[in-house]
Amino acid sequence: MINAPGPCVLFATPGMLSGGFSLEVFKQWAPCEQNLIALPGYCLAETVGHKLMRAKPPARIDVDKSTQIDVRCQIHQLSFSPHTDSKGIMDLIRFLSPKNVILVHGEKPKMASLKERIESDLRIPCYYPANNESQCIESTQYIKAEASKSFLQSSLSPNFKFLKTISRADTGFILNERAESCVQVCDDRVAEGAVIMQKDQHPKIVHQNELMDILEAENHKVQVAYCCPVCVPNEPKNVALSPGEDKHPVLDKCSLLHLLYTKLSNDFQDVTIQNDGDCLQIESLTVSPCPKGKCPHRRHVNPVSTSEAVNFCCTWSMEDEKLAWRVISIMKNLELKTH
Structure with a gap:
């Protein structure tokens, strides 16, 4: 039908020529000067329709990364939208x-x-929330629901914060220098769960970790990785390394990890940082010295001088994305002095 002889009028979607049948017809009809293509009033940026609205035939249009089309047909834009006003x-x-x-x-x-x-x-x-933005709306309707033991236990767990400075106004003194960490228990608890509504059963609130088992579905986790350079201006360079090993001494990396732990602990007093000697753990974020000379996760725009840098591999889950980049931004501006 597309290549049948004689004139014809074809209505095809999508109107922005972003793919589908309309784009396939466009590829065949665009090179002919006798054809005319009418576009809707609005075409999303980077679509073929948007490129045609800005082009003046004859012109060459990039359909995708590997395909170009010589456009010689007439282009006409209609002030028309299939959406309501x-x-x-x-x-x-x-x-x-x-x-x-x-x-x-x-x-x-x-x-x-x-x-x-x-x-x-x-x-x-x-x-009108933006893409990937959550919108909370208060409900005027309330339902009675049961709660699982796991959900109740999670809602009863308090939050802990570790303070570096202890102030005691009642005793008339303040401990500022290397005060021992104390635990401050906060009651601003937030429980995360899901409401399950099954046929002929009361609604039930379950913990998010129980949900996948109830649905008999497989849980998929997205891990993000980034290899971050940290400046170490005074690092010793007199330790022999095996072939293919990173140029910084392995024995020093335990002390460097401890220095990094100390620095981050001062900046992140509201979270727990664990140091097991091989890596630092902050929620799902793991920070460990990178032993690879060429790490696939190393993509530095303005790299630290290679003679003064130790690279740390950072991996984390998507739920800790903001925390991870906060940590990485601080690491990039650190100087770990070994002596």
Whole structure:
């Protein structure tokens, strides 16, 4: 049908030529000057449709990394969108009268404007969270649910914080120099779980570690790795190394790990840092000296001088992403002086 003789009009999706049937037709029709392609009013950046809107035929368009198309056909842009306009959205919200509205698709300035209209005209709370951003909404409906033992135990576990300085105003003195760590128990506990609703059973709250067993599903974890350079200006260089080994002395790395532990403990007093001699453990983050001369996780934009750097391999789970990069940013600006 695509290559049949004679004129024809074809409606094909997606309109942005981001893939699918419309893109396949475009590849065959674009080189012919007698053809015309009509695009919708808006095309997402980096799509073929967006590139065509900016090009002036004849032109060469990159369809993907390995494919280029010579475009000689006419390009026409229609002020048309298959989505409803703001009036249609307002009429729908007015008819449904929801407790909250979340806008999930559109350009940010237009979503902000629509949010203001919904809140001012309809008096309904409206949100437009960004991608990967969570939105919490208070519920007016409450249900009674049972709780598993594991969930209850996790909610009863207090949080511990280790303080480096002890202040005692009642006794009239302050311990500032190398005060022994004390444990401060906080009651701001947060329990993470999931509500299970099965047929003919009461809702039940279970711990997140129980959920996979109940669903009989396999748990997949994403691990992130980064090899971070740390400046060590006074590191000794008189230890012989075996072939293929990193240029920094292995025996010194235990002391370097201890120095790193001391530095990080001063900056992260709100978390527990464990040092077992081979690595540091901070939540799921593991920091250990890298023995490899060429590590695949080493991608330094502005590397520390190779003669003054020890590389530490850092691995962590996605839930500790922010903590991991906080630690790495501090490590990059450290100087571990061995003497």
